[in-house]
Amino acid sequence: MSVQWYPGHMHKARQQLAAVMPAMDLVIEVLDARIPYSSENPLLAELRGDTPCIRLLNKKDLADNQRTEEWQAWLEQAAGVKTLATSLHESAKVRGIIDLATKMVPDKVGGDKDIEALIIGIPNVGKSTIINTLAQRKIAKTGNEPAITKQQQRIRLSEDLVLFDTPGMLWPKVENPDSGYRLAVTGAIRDTAIDHTEIAYYAAELLMSQYPQRLKERYELLELPATEDAFMSALAKQRGCVTSGGRVDYDRVSKLFLQEIRSGKLGGLTLETPAMAEREEVLVKQLREEKARKDRERKERFKKKNSKRR
Numbered sequence: 001m002s003v004q005w006y007p008g009h010m011h012k013a014r015q016q017l018a019a020v021m022p023a024m025d026l027v028i029e030v031l032d033a034r035i036p037y038s039s040e041n042p043l044l045a046e047l048r049g050d051t052p053c054i055r056l057l058n059k060k061d062l063a064d065n066q067r068t069e070e071w072q073a074w075l076e077q078a079a080g081v082k083t084l085a086t087s088l089h090e091s092a093k094v095r096g097i098i099d100l101a102t103k104m105v106p107d108k109v110g111g112d113k114d115i116e117a118l119i120i121g122i123p124n125v126g127k128s129t130i131i132n133t134l135a136q137r138k139i140a141k142t143g144n145e146p147a148i149t150k151q152q153q154r155i156r157l158s159e160d161l162v163l164f165d166t167p168g169m170l171w172p173k174v175e176n177p178d179s180g181y182r183l184a185v186t187g188a189i190r191d192t193a194i195d196h197t198e199i200a201y202y203a204a205e206l207l208m209s210q211y212p213q214r215l216k217e218r219y220e221l222l223e224l225p226a227t228e229d230a231f232m233s234a235l236a237k238q239r240g241c242v243t244s245g246g247r248v249d250y251d252r253v254s255k256l257f258l259q260e261i262r263s264g265k266l267g268g269l270t271l272e273t274p275a276m277a278e279r280e281e282v283l284v285k286q287l288r289e290e291k292a293r294k295d296r297e298r299k300e301r302f303k304k305k306n307s308k309r310r
């Protein structure tokens with residue numbers, strides 16, 4: 001799977017979302033509990049206005065429970081949304097969304113008009129799996145398909161509540177390079193321009209600072225190596241990821257390490273905290289302003305050149 005976000009793509013999705021949003025009573029955004037910040041779609045913040053919102057921290061089975069609770073508290077307080085931590089192993093919990101959603105729009109309960117909720121999420125967060133659990137039948141294709149919902153789907157969940165699947169495909173935080181790496185570590189972006197050795201080294205650095213104990217336990221290390229390079233070499237030797245010439249096979253050890261992280265072999269891991277998100281958001285704003293300034297300057301130069309020509 002190779003997912004690319006092109007300006008045309010993004011423009012169309014923005015238009016579609018902007019068109020359906022005003023009619024919605026509620027938005028349900030599916031996040032990956034391992035990266036609640038980076039798996040957010042930036043468009044929603046832009047277009048939601050004051051529409052009530054539920055944020056699902058999905059794949060909680062792969063995340064760190066303590067951090068999931070920390071994120072829920074932070075999101076409810078800072079973003080004024082309701083949250084639920086869900087996973088495909090707990091369908092009753094997922095179906096709890098119906099109750100929560102209904103309670104959030106009390107005026108429409110028992111009335112003539114349905115409560116209309118929009119479900120959104122970047123690819124691979126588990127949106128289709130959730131839709132199928134809520135509907136109790138297979139409506140959406142799950143797995144390796146970044147299938148674009150072409151027609152607006154209308155799924156009745158109860159007497160009062162109707163769910164709409166988002167048209168178009170939403171992109172993650174592409175502006176923030178660190179988000180790109182963390183999305184890649186979780187496997188949300190599978191086939192990117194970033195090579196998996198680079199992703200594995202990023203993961204090693206991150207886990208060495210955030211989860212040193214887990215690394216020591218999983219790889220039976222008495223001491224954590226001083227650098228991520230030393231860690232990768234140690235792992236390579238331990239797992240026989242060496243070439244016939246006795247050199248470290250970086251490609252193979254990187255794949256192995258990422259596979260172990262993604263499949264939960266190191267236990268539940270959450271790669272970001274609210275404090276990290278707050279810090280990075282400041283940097284992202286600066287990048288965005290810088291880009292806007294450059295765009296303006298380029299336009300100015302272009303205008304001057306054209307007026308001289310005339």
Ligand SMILES: Nc1nc2c(ncn2[C@@H]2O[C@H](COP(=O)(O)OP(=O)(O)O)[C@@H](O)[C@H]2O)c(=O)[nH]1
Binds near residue numbers: 060
């Ligand atoms: N471990 C785990 N995997 C999940 C969970 N939910 C979905 N998945 C898997 O994640 C992948 C993407 O799920 P899908 O529903 O197609 O995501 P979508 O792209 O957001 O519609 C599939 O392989 C699912 O089986 C979850 O709660 N836990």
Ligand SMILES: [Mg+2]
Binds near residue numbers: 124140
């Ligand atoms: Mg899907």
